[in-house]
Structure formats: C-alpha cells, structure tokens
Amino acid sequence: MNRKANIRQVLLNAPYTLWAAIFVVVPLLFVAYYAFTDSGGNFTLENLSNLSRYANVFKKSLLYSVIATIITLFIAYPFAYFMSKRSANVQRVQMMLVMLPMWMNLLIRTYSWTLILERNGIINNFLELFGIEPLKLIGTPGAVILGMIYNYLPYMILPIYTVLSKIDVSILEAAEDLGCNSFNKFRRVVLPLSISGVVSGIVMVFVPSVSTFYISQKLGSESEWLIGDNIEYLIKSTTDGMNVAAALSLVLMIIILASMAIMNRFADSSDGGMIV
Amino acid sequence: MEKNNKLIELKNIVVEFDGERVIDDMSLYIGDGEFVTLLGCSGCGKTTTLRVIAGFIQPQSGEVFFDSKNINGVPPYKRSVNTIFQRYALFPNYNVYDNIAFGLRVNKVPEKEIEQRVSEMLKLVNLQGFEKRSITKLSGGQQQRVAIARAVINRPKVLLLDEPLAALDLKLRKDMQKELKNIQRQLGITFIYVTHDQEEALSMSDTVVVMHEGKIQQIGKPVDIYNEPKNAFVADFIGESNIIDGVMEDDFKVKLDGKSFECLDKGFAKGEPVDVVIRPEDVDIVPAGQGMLRGVIKSVTFRGVHFEILIDVQDFMWMIQTTDEYKEGQEVDLKIDPDAIHIMKKSKYSGQFGDYSTYSDEMDALSEITEEDEE
Numbered sequence: 001m002n003r004k005a006n007i008r009q010v011l012l013n014a015p016y017t018l019w020a021a022i023f024v025v026v027p028l029l030f031v032a033y034y035a036f037t038d039s040g041g042n043f044t045l046e047n048l049s050n051l052s053r054y055a056n057v058f059k060k061s062l063l064y065s066v067i068a069t070i071i072t073l074f075i076a077y078p079f080a081y082f083m084s085k086r087s088a089n090v091q092r093v094q095m096m097l098v099m100l101p102m103w104m105n106l107l108i109r110t111y112s113w114t115l116i117l118e119r120n121g122i123i124n125n126f127l128e129l130f131g132i133e134p135l136k137l138i139g140t141p142g143a144v145i146l147g148m149i150y151n152y153l154p155y156m157i158l159p160i161y162t163v164l165s166k167i168d169v170s171i172l173e174a175a176e177d178l179g180c181n182s183f184n185k186f187r188r189v190v191l192p193l194s195i196s197g198v199v200s201g202i203v204m205v206f207v208p209s210v211s212t213f214y215i216s217q218k219l220g221s222e223s224e225w226l227i228g229d230n231i232e233y234l235i236k237s238t239t240d241g242m243n244v245a246a247a248l249s250l251v252l253m254i255i256i257l258a259s260m261a262i263m264n265r266f267a268d269s270s271d272g273g274m275i276v
Numbered sequence: 277m278e279k280n281n282k283l284i285e286l287k288n289i290v291v292e293f294d295g296e297r298v299i300d301d302m303s304l305y306i307g308d309g310e311f312v313t314l315l316g317c318s319g320c321g322k323t324t325t326l327r328v329i330a331g332f333i334q335p336q337s338g339e340v341f342f343d344s345k346n347i348n349g350v351p352p353y354k355r356s357v358n359t360i361f362q363r364y365a366l367f368p369n370y371n372v373y374d375n376i377a378f379g380l381r382v383n384k385v386p387e388k389e390i391e392q393r394v395s396e397m398l399k400l401v402n403l404q405g406f407e408k409r410s411i412t413k414l415s416g417g418q419q420q421r422v423a424i425a426r427a428v429i430n431r432p433k434v435l436l437l438d439e440p441l442a443a444l445d446l447k448l449r450k451d452m453q454k455e456l457k458n459i460q461r462q463l464g465i466t467f468i469y470v471t472h473d474q475e476e477a478l479s480m481s482d483t484v485v486v487m488h489e490g491k492i493q494q495i496g497k498p499v500d501i502y503n504e505p506k507n508a509f510v511a512d513f514i515g516e517s518n519i520i521d522g523v524m525e526d527d528f529k530v531k532l533d534g535k536s537f538e539c540l541d542k543g544f545a546k547g548e549p550v551d552v553v554i555r556p557e558d559v560d561i562v563p564a565g566q567g568m569l570r571g572v573i574k575s576v577t578f579r580g581v582h583f584e585i586l587i588d589v590q591d592f593m594w595m596i597q598t599t600d601e602y603k604e605g606q607e608v609d610l611k612i613d614p615d616a617i618h619i620m621k622k623s624k625y626s627g628q629f630g631d632y633s634t635y636s637d638e639m640d641a642l643s644e645i646t647e648e649d650e651e
Contacts, residue, residue, distance in 0.1 A: 168363075171367060171368075173330075173352070173359070173361070174359070174361055174366075174426075175378075176351070176352040176353045177352050177353070177358055177359045177427075178353075178358065178378050178379035178427075179353045179379050179382040179383050180382050181351075188382065189367060189369075193367075193368070193369050
C-alpha cells in the first residue's frame with residue numbers, strides 16, 4: 001500500500017522532475033562547463049581570473065540595481081499601504097492599473113521611454129516652449145535607473161500589497177487599543193508583519209535589475225553598459241566569447257544567490273510571502 | 277476610595293451603517309467594578325456598543341462619558357479601556373512575553389518593571405513558563421489567556437470583552453467562565469462582556485443588558501431578568517417560556533384560557549390584556565380533574581435532568597419540564613401556583629413568542645447551540 005503510493009507519487013512528479021532537469025539543471029551545468037574551459041574545450045581558470053577587467057562593470061551593475069531597488073521600495077511601500085486601505089472596488093481598479101503596463105513587452109515599454117527622454121523627445125520639446133535649453137536626459141545613469149524602477153515597480157508593489165492586505169483589521173485595532181498612535185502602530189505591528197513582502201519585493205526587483213541588458217543599452221550610453229550587456233555582446237559579437245560570458249554569468253549568479261541569502265536572513269523571523 | 281456609580285455613561289447613542297440603524301437611541305450607565313453583560317443575538321448591536329465604548333466607532337449622535345468626562349472623539353489609544361477581541365487578535369510577530377509586554381512598551385515603562393508585571397500576569401492567567409512560546413504554537417485556550425494578560429497588564433479601568441469564549445469548546449468555555457469571573461474579582465475592575473450565550477450571561481454577570489434590534493430590552497440582575505422579564509422577547513430569549521394571552525381581572529387576579537388564576541402581580545388596569553409568562557419548570561402535571569387546565573400530552577423528550585413535555589391545551593402548546601415520566605396521548609391537568617405566574621404588559625413582541633406548536637428539537641439545536649446545557 002505504502003509502496004504503491006510512493007510509486008504513484010514518483011510517477012506524478014516525473015514530468016516536473018524531468019522538466020527541471022532538462023531546462024534548469026542541464027543549462028546550469030553547461031554554464032559551469034563553459035566557464036571552466038577554453039574555446040578548444042580544455043580545462044582552464046583563465047576565464048574567471050580575467051574577469052577582474054569587468055570589476056567596474058560589476059560595481060556599476062550592483063550600484064544601479066541597489067539604487068533602483070531602494071527607490072522602488074520607497075515608491076511601492078506607501079502605494080501598497082494606501083491601496084490595501086481602500087475599498088475592495090478601488091483596490092481592484094488600482095491593482096489593474098499596476099498590472100496594465102506588464103501586459104506590454106518590456107522592450108516596447110523601455111523603448112517608449114527613449115521617445116520621452118531623447119534630445120528631441122517629449123520632455124525637451126515641452127521645456128523648449130518655455131525657452132529652456134534641452135537637457136541631456138537619455139544616456140545618463142539616471143535614465144538607466146529610471147528604466148529599472150519603471151519596469152520592475154509592479155514586482156515590488158504586488159508582494160507588499162499581498163502581505164499588507166492579509167493583516168487582520170482586529171490586530172491593528174488591538175494595537176490602537178493597547179496605546180499605539182498611528183506611528184507606533186506602523187512601527188511595531190504593520191512594518192514587522194510586512195517584512196516578508198518587502199523581502200520578496202526586493203529580490204524580485206534586484207535580481208532582474210542586476211542582470212538586465214536591454215534597459216541600459218536603450219536608456220544609457222556605452223559607458224552605462226552593465227553585466228548583462230557585456231554578456232550579450234560577448235556571445236553575439238565575438239567568436240570565442242561564450243566562455244567568458246559563462247564565467248560572467250556564473251559570478252553574477254553567485255552574487256545574486258549571496259544577496260538573496262542575506263535578504264532571507266532578515267525575513268527569518270517572519271513567515272509567508274516568500275517567493276524564493 | 278469611593279466607587280463611581282457611573283464610570284461609563286452612554287447617552288442617546290445612535291449608530292448607523294449605510295443608513296441602517298444598528299444602535300437606536302441607547303442610554304446606559306455602567307458602575308465601577310461591575311460585571312456587565314450585553315446579551316443578544318447577532319445583529320442586535322451589542323458588539324457595536326462595545327466598539328463605541330472602545331472608540332473604534334464614532335456614534336452619529338449621542339454622548340459617551342467616562343468618569344463624567346465626555347470622550348466622544350477621543351481615539352482608542354487614549355482611552356483607559358482595553359479590549360479582548362473575539363479572535364484574540366494577538367500579534368503573530370511577537371512571542372507570548374512580547375505580546376503581553378506590548379502595551380507597557382508602547383507607554384515606555386522601564387523594562388525592569390515590565391519584566392515584573394509580565395510575570396505577575398503570567399501567574400494570573402496560569403501561563404508561567406510560556407514566555408518564549410510563539411503565539412502560533414498555542415491552543416485556543418492559551419491564546420485566550422495571553423489576550424487577557426495583554427489587556428489587563430495595562431491596568432485599565434474597564435475591560436471590554438467581545439465574545440471572548442465563542443471560539444472555545446464547551447468544557448473549556450465553562451472553565452474559562454469561572455476563571456474570568458475570578459480575575460474580575462481579583463482585579464476589581466469593570467468588565468463589559470458581550471455574548472449571545474444567555475447561560476454565560478446569567479452565570480457570570482452582576483448586571484445583564486438584554487439587547488434586540490439596537491435597543492435595550494431590559495437591564496437587571498440575572499435573577500430578575502429570568503424571573504421578571506419585561507416583555508415577550510426577553511421572556512423567550514432567556515430560558516424557556518410559555519407566554520399566554522391573558523386579561524387582568526383585578527390586582528392579583530388574571531384570566532387565561534377562560535379560567536381565573538391567582539398571581540402576585542398588581543398595578544394593571546382592570547380588563548387590561550396582558551402577556552402571562554409561565555416557566556416550564558414551574559408547572560405541575562397532575563391527574564386529570566385535579567388541576568386548573570386540561571390538556572393532552574403531545575410529545576415527551578428525555579433531556580437528562582428532566583423530561584421535556586409538550587401539552588396541547590386549547591390549541592396552545594405548553595412546554596413543561598418535569599422529572600416524572602408521562603406517556604404521549606395521556607390526558608392530564610396542569611396545576612399552576614400563584615408564584616409561577618409573571619404578568620407582562622403587552623409589547624410589540626406579544627404573540628411572536630412563547631407557543632411551542634412550531635417547536636422542534638432540530639430547529640432548536642440550530643438556533644441555539646447552548647440549549648442543551650440548560651436546567
């Protein structure tokens with residue numbers, strides 16, 4: 001009986017196990033293989049040891065995505081907080097508005113920002129009406145970070161909103177009943193109870209930001225190229241770039257895993273709401 | 277220290293939700309150190325009343341006084357009352373100790389004193405050794421105790437309890453009833469207790485406030501509420517009642533079912549139609565010919581302590597509780613002593629309650645889960 005149930009369990013899981021093996025584990029092994037071999041297929045550590053020339057790119061990627069994640073958090077938290085306080089109908093509409101841009105492709109969304117920011121773009125045309133000199137908006141670090149914030153904001157709002165809307169009203173009333181004014185209520189009850197959503201949001205914004213390659217190409221200048229752009233360039237435009245690209249990916253993955261581990265430490269005390 | 281007779285006073289309170297009147301011109305005062313129970317079925321306005329006192333709801337009109345000071349508009353966190361919520365509402369992100377210490381920490385009490393007061397509280401609610409326990413790992417009864425400790429540690433003048441035992445099973449509920457009563461005696465503070473369970477209300481309270489449709493139906497000591505209900509609603513809601521149409525013939529004399537009965541009530545006009553309440557346990561069944569009213573036994577149900585017998589008297593179904601067994605179809609007489617009769621003025625509830633023709637066990641079990649615990 002027990003054995004039979006076990007076999008059934010294994011059979012039921014088989015398609016997913018197979019899927020994960022083919023599309024997750026095998027590609028990862030490939031990445032590792034390429035990272036540790038040269039173009040001839042011989043074992044080498046050169047790819048990794050040569051990465052030091054990408055140190056600045058790594059720094060820049062991390063810096064931009066950390067800044068973007070922090071700003072996103074400060075926009076998303078109040079938004080999610082006030083959204084969770086609205087009536088059910090208003091919440092539904094607001095949720096819709098948050099999700100709407102996600103129905104469009106990231107490339108299109110990013111490209112439309114170039115129309116807004118470029119030298120003859122909407123903003124500069126508008127400024128010209130008042131006789132203001134055109135500003136250099138596109139091709140700046142600010143534009144890249146703006147692109148990250150714009151594209152990944154929903155991923156921060158959603159988990160925070162989910163956690164906030166699940167907090168029982170009577171728990172908030174209990175806090176008031178026990179002497180909390182609004183500020184104390186937020187600090188002692190709401191914030192600690194929403195940390196898990198904040199952590200999920202941070203991970204969901206930070207990970208795609210740090211590995212992005214399109215946003216920085218469209219909205220930044222050449223000097224704003226990030227790790228993702230370098231990986232893309234190596235694969236597409238050089239003949240033996242695959243190995244170095246794999247080494248870059250491997251290191252990037254380790255950085256992401258490390259930052260996620262740190263974030264999860266914060267979330268340890270609270271449960272639920274975790275995506276990873 | 278002199279006890280304040282009107283620690284809390286509600287004056288002409290009106291609360292409306294979406295145009296619907298939930299509390300209808302309610303006035304009530306509650307004395308210091310009293311155990312007051314707001315009793316009624318769901319939707320009667322009892323929880324709303326509690327929330328008005330706690331400050332979570334602002335009444336549309338009317339005034340709330342605390343220690344003779346008007347506290348309309350004073351936010352909950354500035355009121356010296358604490359609430360025990362229906363589902364406890366403990367903070368899941370804190371352990372037992374931190375939950376109980378919460379109110380003191382908000383008010384910046386030194387940690388040293390907090391430590392001492394929390395351990396006092398843990399002793400009071402019998403949870404010593406649970407300090408570090410996570411809230412989610414506690415049973416319902418234990419969570420209940422933490423909720424009590426968390427509220428009481430702030431030394432409120434009034435503790436508001438919103439159906440605190442509703443989520444517990446019967447046995448635990450009975451134990452907690454006793455324990456709550458003990459805690460109230462020990463602390464000597466006012467308890468305002470909301471429940472739909474009449475047995476709980478009668479056994480715990482100094483004063484019971486029976487509510488229905490946003491109005492107070494009756495205020496009184498439990499014994500008075502039971503023995504001297506004011507109208508047909510109260511008589512029916514509290515315990516079982518046969519409520520028969522009668523006419524006052526004179527002081528101490530009422531006519532029902534065509535017969536004159538002696539009673540202990542006076543002060544009604546001659547010929548005034550009244551509601552006559554006779555409790556099922558106050559009627560004796562005697563052999564036909566020896567009593568005042570003749571009837572036929574329609575059903576006999578064994579209830580443990582007693583038999584519940586339905587008797588048809590002139591198309592009105594009486595309920596009688598007796599320890600003697602009778603057979604269905606038997607013709608018997610009812611004997612009713614003067615002190616078994618209670619006379620009420622006619623009210624808008626007259627005729628709605630007190631006839632057991634439509635009574636069935638099943639309906640009863642559905643509408644009132646606590647029925648079977650009754651004497």
